[in-house]
Amino acid sequence: MTAYQGTAPTIRLRPSVYQALGKHLASNLPHEACGVLLGAAAAGGMRIDTYVPMRNVAPDPLHAFVPHPADWVSALFMTPPPVGLFHSHPRSAPLPSAADYAGLQGLEEHFAVYLIGAPGSAAGEFIRLNGYGITRTRTGQGSLSLGLAEAQLQLLLK
Numbered sequence: 001m002t003a004y005q006g007t008a009p010t011i012r013l014r015p016s017v018y019q020a021l022g023k024h025l026a027s028n029l030p031h032e033a034c035g036v037l038l039g040a041a042a043a044g045g046m047r048i049d050t051y052v053p054m055r056n057v058a059p060d061p062l063h064a065f066v067p068h069p070a071d072w073v074s075a076l077f078m079t080p081p082p083v084g085l086f087h088s089h090p091r092s093a094p095l096p097s098a099a100d101y102a103g104l105q106g107l108e109e110h111f112a113v114y115l116i117g118a119p120g121s122a123a124g125e126f127i128r129l130n131g132y133g134i135t136r137t138r139t140g141q142g143s144l145s146l147g148l149a150e151a152q153l154q155l156l157l158k
């Protein structure tokens with residue numbers, strides 16, 4: 001776990017979203033699953049109301065995710081647009097990889113939340129889920145560098 005001293009937001013998930021993430025993760029195995037998260041800023045953090053699965057068309061879907069272009073375009077034209085991105089790590093811990101960091105660059109401004117899921121490891125555990133806030137730091141040249149800050153995940157009661 002990375003120590004994070006800043007003000008990463010609390011990410012609150014509706015139970016239906018948690019269920020949908022776990023189902024999509026499981027149904028895509030052994031491939032990575034991916035999709036976008038719909039929600040809004042709420043109570044000093046982000047509330048995730050809906051998960052919209054996307055097809056993974058990566059050449060190597062066992063180890064990577066690339067959203068189907070049509071799914072990606074239709075997600076970007078949603079009103080309001082998605083606030084977050086989800087994908088799964090079928091065989092490794094739900095921690096951001098070097099490829100994940102590289103894939104962040106260029107994500108539109110409305111993406112604030114990044115969730116990574118892995119299959120549950122304990123009996124009865126549905127999904128292991130880590131949540132991150134997407135950070136944007138302006139570099140000396142004026143370009144944006146995107147990063148991830150560990151966030152608190154909370155499951156809403158309804």
Ligand SMILES: [Zn+2]
Binds near residue numbers: 087096097100116
């Ligand atoms: Zn990943």
